[in-house]
Amino acid sequence: MAKPKPESGEGSKTKKVVNEFSINIATVNGSGSQTANLTLLRAIYKMGIPVSGKNIFPSNIQGLPTWYKIRVSKSGYAARAKKTDITVAMNPKTFRDDLEDLAPGGLFLYADHIKESIDREDVLLCPLPVKNLAREAKPPRELRDYIANMVYVGVLAYLLDIQMDTLKNALDFHFKGKQGPVELNFSVIQNAVKWAEAELELESPFKIQPLDLTDGFILANGNTAGGLGTIYGGMHFVSWYPITPATSLPEAILEYAPGLRKDPETKKSTYAVIQAEDELASIGMVIGAGWAGLRAMTATSGPGLSLMSEYASLAYFTEIPIVVWVIQRVGPSTGLPTRTAQGDVNMTYYLGHGDTKHVVLIPGTVNECFEFGWKALDLAEKLQMPIFVLSDLDLGQNQWMTTPFEYPKTPIDRGKILWEEDLEKIKDDWGRYLDLDGDAIPYRTVPGNRHPKSAYFARGTGHDDYANYSEKPEDWEENLNRLKRKFESSRPLLPEPEISAQAGATNGIIAFGSTDAAVREASDHLAAEGVKLDYLRLRALPVNSQVLKFIRDHPRVYVIENNRDGQMHSILSLELPDFPSELVSLSHIDGLPLSAEWIKEVVLAEEKS
Amino acid sequence: MAKPKPESGEGSKTKKVVNEFSINIATVNGSGSQTANLTLLRAIYKMGIPVSGKNIFPSNIQGLPTWYKIRVSKSGYAARAKKTDITVAMNPKTFRDDLEDLAPGGLFLYADHIKESIDREDVLLCPLPVKNLAREAKPPRELRDYIANMVYVGVLAYLLDIQMDTLKNALDFHFKGKQGPVELNFSVIQNAVKWAEAELELESPFKIQPLDLTDGFILANGNTAGGLGTIYGGMHFVSWYPITPATSLPEAILEYAPGLRKDPETKKSTYAVIQAEDELASIGMVIGAGWAGLRAMTATSGPGLSLMSEYASLAYFTEIPIVVWVIQRVGPSTGLPTRTAQGDVNMTYYLGHGDTKHVVLIPGTVNECFEFGWKALDLAEKLQMPIFVLSDLDLGQNQWMTTPFEYPKTPIDRGKILWEEDLEKIKDDWGRYLDLDGDAIPYRTVPGNRHPKSAYFARGTGHDDYANYSEKPEDWEENLNRLKRKFESSRPLLPEPEISAQAGATNGIIAFGSTDAAVREASDHLAAEGVKLDYLRLRALPVNSQVLKFIRDHPRVYVIENNRDGQMHSILSLELPDFPSELVSLSHIDGLPLSAEWIKEVVLAEEKS
Amino acid sequence: MAKKTVKQNEIGLTKEDYKGEPTTLCLGCGHNAIVGQIIAACYELNIPPESVVKISGIGCSSKAPTYFMDRSFGFNGLHGRMPSLATGALFGDTSLIGIGVSGDGDTASIGMGQFKHVTRRNLPLLYIVANNGVYGLTKGQFSATAEQGLALKKQGQNRYVPVDIVWEAIAGRASFVARSFSGDPQQLKALIKAGIHHRGIAVIDVISPCVTFNNQDDSFHSYAWGKSHEVALHELSFVPPVRAIKVHYEKGESLEVSLYDGTHIILKKLEHDYEPTDRVKAFQMLEEANDRNELVTGLIYINPKQKSLFDLYDLPETPLNRLSNEKLRPSPESLAEINQVMF
Amino acid sequence: MAKKTVKQNEIGLTKEDYKGEPTTLCLGCGHNAIVGQIIAACYELNIPPESVVKISGIGCSSKAPTYFMDRSFGFNGLHGRMPSLATGALFGDTSLIGIGVSGDGDTASIGMGQFKHVTRRNLPLLYIVANNGVYGLTKGQFSATAEQGLALKKQGQNRYVPVDIVWEAIAGRASFVARSFSGDPQQLKALIKAGIHHRGIAVIDVISPCVTFNNQDDSFHSYAWGKSHEVALHELSFVPPVRAIKVHYEKGESLEVSLYDGTHIILKKLEHDYEPTDRVKAFQMLEEANDRNELVTGLIYINPKQKSLFDLYDLPETPLNRLSNEKLRPSPESLAEINQVMF
């Protein structure tokens, strides 16, 4: 085998960059690179350096370009990095773009069977004998392409100084200890390392050095967390219809619930999951279940959310507790189904016809997905209304470092449910929609209650306090106004915003959800340039008084979001009709997670204007 | 037959009220009172006095309370009158409420077989021997109940001085000249008059005197007008699913199109109507048709609109011209399906997921329903987008006096469609989404075009200017921003607001749709009390600069609407983030059309505060 | 008035206890007859009203649950979406008896999708379609079951071939499919009883005339047509539990079908020699009846052995909605383990 | 390269003219085979690509229209809602040939309602279901056609009985129903040709393996299972127009079906003695095949005489979308008359 001569460019002599760089691995969809990428990610993480991994993938199963972006950041930055320091180019189709995208001085690893001309002088080139090395491992024919990806893992390990045992560890974890695949993959890594040791003259300007910054953290994605939170929230019933990027949330429930939710005595399942025929049915089932006293959940994304609109209006009006997870992707319409966005804020908040309005929880970190998973179920039953949890593809499907999931601090709250013995105690007629406590939340019974007074008739049409059919103007108005009061009364019960104040800040930033990482990073950079900003991360709608105070307290507040029309900005504007300060909408959508660079840039432009 | 002794109360000596009063006819649903009520309405109208008729009916076919409210107003007020001057009580179930509802000094006609005690001294009582008189006419058994209603028509004719020939006229019209039913009904009216002449000692304080104020007007409802406007707009394709109160719009097309839209040469239909299996299908068909170059329309109400959400997002994104009529009723959910509201403003404007936004036309009078019927089809094709026309039950189903339908002043506008000969002329590749004219509106071809260059692939997923699939961030962003520019560019093309200035006014009122009548009436009353207000009636969203100027020019503007949350107020607030004046939301929903009294009251309260 | 004079069933309830609000349907509406037979059947079956859950869509037919069994929970949901609501609700407590009422528009037009999917899942639910070939509540448009050529005021003539709900149910693998007629209350009641005892979905397509909008004598869904064209497949009777599941044919006279809970349905043969246990034979019989212009009524298909939806889940004895909070939340230790593997 | 060497069909087009974008489906995906046969059929039928409209829902299968006939208009619409889009689009110009491609999820799960309604309306449309028993594009969940007991990664075992698309189409009164297999390209092509020439809906349920998520050898929708269990009902051939509509059975050897436009389909008998003109017989044959564990393919039901949707409308010769503006707006006088009667 000819010794490859890495044609090193100018960049080769630059001083080492340690634990702060980004890797872009360009592959072909369906070629099995996911194992390789996760192995890399996990190994670096196990070495104690904060990492995050983002999969930029097509709406397709096999054959189209995919990028996996690993950000290594001792500063803990987890947002999408605009700049790429290391590229692994495995896809001939995007080779030229990938090369162009690499920052000067960067490291360019590429499969040596790709016959594209290379016209950059300012990067370090490293051709990889992918096919040869893969063949050497003598894998079964159908696995050859898959394990070929381990070649770049090995070479990167060599170049960046990633420890072999952590790689082994990561493979062990990935294959759940199955030695066959672990050995096969690891042998390719080892061979690649050996090859690199023997053949590579290249010195990487980027290095990993062990740290202890990941102690006390876990590595997870939001959908798994949301599914687990739902399980720990005592969910009884899930109905769902597959849709990217929501699918992996119910699938996490399918994975974990069987182990976690068997009655220890009877060995029976304390829940049921049903894959419905579509979203009209999945939300319908969940509403039926919520009505019948089950803690019920569904998860969907834009198109499915649209289909749930009519039923959402019914649930609001009939006061049925349900939880709906909305994992946003790029719309309108089918849009870019595998790309992230925050474009369904408005729709979620107002989902349904008539004067419908919903409580929306907005997790911004993976462990919040866990927390809101159980909390949403409590709130739904407490408030007797649908609770929406608004996440997105970036938070839901990508791997984030996060603090461990915290066991719920409060016991399960079933709200105001009356059973036989409760009804026994009630002298008067019980009325489903009577506001006895003055909190606009009535008492409810559920089917299965065998008390002769228990039954009532639920309907989407007008009713009086006793759930009798009514078209009387005053019944309609009173009921609808009570619903409004109930909605208003939710404000103090919802997750409070997270506020990060900076000494010397005058203006503020408001953001929510997955953009948190980018905003924090941008804040640091802005502060470094003298622009100090207080930062409020919204965690629920409707907003509470802290949010209003934050806005009032700042002469100017930037509302950052990943959509076109500045939807959250609109919602906030409406909360403060007499708003004296300037609420500035900074929004942007192109399918990629917002970058700190973009935020910094647009805020700076505003600050200067 | 014993001579009835009308027990006349105090009110009997009051001086005559001429051509300015309201009648409330309380009957049972399905008892055939509609013919009687329309006959009364039409007769008064034919005597030259402005009238309007509102049907307050239940969501039911037979047996529940219904009220028909006729407003006689020489001043031309057509809003629901809060005060009732004359009651016709035919329904035992609501007898007591109906009696209570009558204003002091009012006239209370009631079927004498209703055995309820009467405890009011301050009204004029007139028992009607309904059964006797109906029996005398010897109608077929199954018609007896129906024609019994003619008794109150006759007695009211006698009491109010309604001319017999106009009644005959109205019956002729109703039964399309069929003499059998005309004679039968008219004979009951005549007998009732004879009976009244012979037996009644009562003098009515309310009188009709002939005028000529209805010359040059017609009497119609908005849905018929909308259907006709659609027919004259050159609609090719209608797909619909029945839902109250939208149904009568497509049904008007079913009634009129066969006569109006046969090709004179071939005698073939130049359109097709299809009743779909639901609203998902009706809008789907309409979008397919719009894509294929048909002027296509559907009509629905809240629940159906919810179901159209996903498809609306597709039509917006793929730039397909369609027209959707939304005839609002009370929601959320099934709500009060036979009562009027303006609660779907928000939903219509934003219908769909992602950053979707739609142009909405808002007719406020019946002849505007006709006008917007054809105009919407032009705008849809011109702008290549869905156009929503937002009406409501009150405007759509009730009878209003209106100026005659005006023949479209502009020829049919098919927008930028390219046929074979157009493509012949194009040298370069043609691109479906290329913005050649800088107006953000591209050129389109339609299936059936046989030019080899004509075809393109429409999709709800990301695409470039040539309609090729694309997930590229810049393609997505550019396209979505073009859609936004297109939307923005619609503003000056849409129906302008109607502004009525008052000398000496400082503050303003904004309203839209069916509340126009109530607002005009309230304005007069307010002016009489010294509160002078300029009035702007919105006719489209997004609003144009005149609307913004109106708001800016007034220190305070009241936004009046028939919903709970002040939805239009929100939309307007968002248009003017830097709004210096006070935009005050005055909204109310209970299933009834807003009354001038309510508007006056709430505005006065605000003015005083 | 002495209390004891009012007739009671075996659980001490009077017929009054099975009633609902007074009907607001039209006088003579077929749906009222259905309401009456549901009341009678539940009374005679000694079902505690609290054990029943009523679910419906939207339409005159879907209002029916308001008019029976006030002491049962009920949910009048969305147009065409009753099956999903019922599915979720019945998971709450699988010992409940679900009675769904829908219309032909509600089931065969907008509701086709959910209808087909609930039948294939075999949800234990008595699913009554009050089929009048028309949309009553919206005042007389064609539903998907309206016969081709039917003329209705304002609508012109129906262009399309009708949906046959019985065909669809059988093709869709419903495990109990019957057709009945509002004008044949005895048969209807017997079928309702059988349907309630069937473990799985029991679809009864009841021709139920809309006297206001579709009752022309020659229309397929009218009283007159039904009365003169009805052919009952068998005389149906219902025998409480005796022995285990089996289906066998007793030569000549009658056929006995045993349900899951040991209940028996006895089908006494009339003209037709028909065994309702074969899907293909059912289609054949229906096609032949169609050709003869007959309205065949009775139990058309049954498979008492098909597993019900709940048989396919591993649910505890205690209804899910009564599980204590402790059963619902896994231990803190289990979460610690999960955190261990989140990597 | 000399131009003339490339083979052309009778309208002077090469196969290249019938191609679309390069496929982005998985290597070996059954859907690619379908794409290939659509191209071949249209080429051989000498159809100008501009006369074809391609419509689809959402799924791997629904992407297929991108991969054939670039010169035809196409619309990749919403999940489960292809039929409504197709219905509206084809009204634009009824001389167009509609080719709809859908998946088993798209048609039998979310799309069941629209599927049933488009079949009953008999819209002239070649409706191909690329049926793999799984959701490919969302990565391997059960579709409604997945067999009971099928195990998939992440999903566990499928609990429910499957929807049989052929049953449903026949029950739903489709006028042309066939089943084929991606692994049997000749038959598939012949069926596509026949379906295109059929005036009315032509549903072809093509078992089309998903090699990535549902291709275990014992799974009903796998290549291996299909290859070893396929039983073709007949050998199909396609003869251009000769004479008028009729269906008759020629003793012994083969059966000939004449379509509306005079085209003939010749069904040469194989093992089975099957005549595809009777709905009940079709069900019987399917049930029996099921019992024998066979994947029966071929033309299963056809009724060439059933009126198509467009036959039920009174449309002009000129396509609606080409009518001049003058034909669309009634006269001012007519409006004056209407104003007269608005009272």
Ligand SMILES: Cc1ncc(C[n+]2csc(CCOP(=O)(O)OP(=O)(O)O)c2C)c(N)n1
């Ligand atoms: C989404 C939606 N679309 C339309 C309607 C209007 N709607 C109410 S009842 C009904 C038809 C009912 O017909 P059917 O189910 O046959 O019941 P019937 O009244 O004939 O008993 C329709 C279309 C609705 N309520 N919701």
Ligand SMILES: Cc1ncc(C[n+]2csc(CCOP(=O)(O)OP(=O)(O)O)c2C)c(N)n1
């Ligand atoms: C309303 C809606 N719900 C869910 C989805 C997500 N989705 C996309 S494709 C698909 C299933 C496709 O399955 P199938 O029709 O069998 O096609 P295949 O990919 O197997 O060929 C689903 C559920 C969607 N696009 N729209």
Ligand code: SF4
């Ligand atoms: S309209 Fe028809 S279906 Fe409705 S209640 Fe009256 S008779 Fe019954």
Ligand code: SF4
């Ligand atoms: S995932 Fe399955 S259905 Fe989709 S392209 Fe791949 S093989 Fe075909």
Ligand SMILES: [Mg+2]
């Ligand atoms: Mg009906």
Ligand SMILES: [Mg+2]
């Ligand atoms: Mg599939």
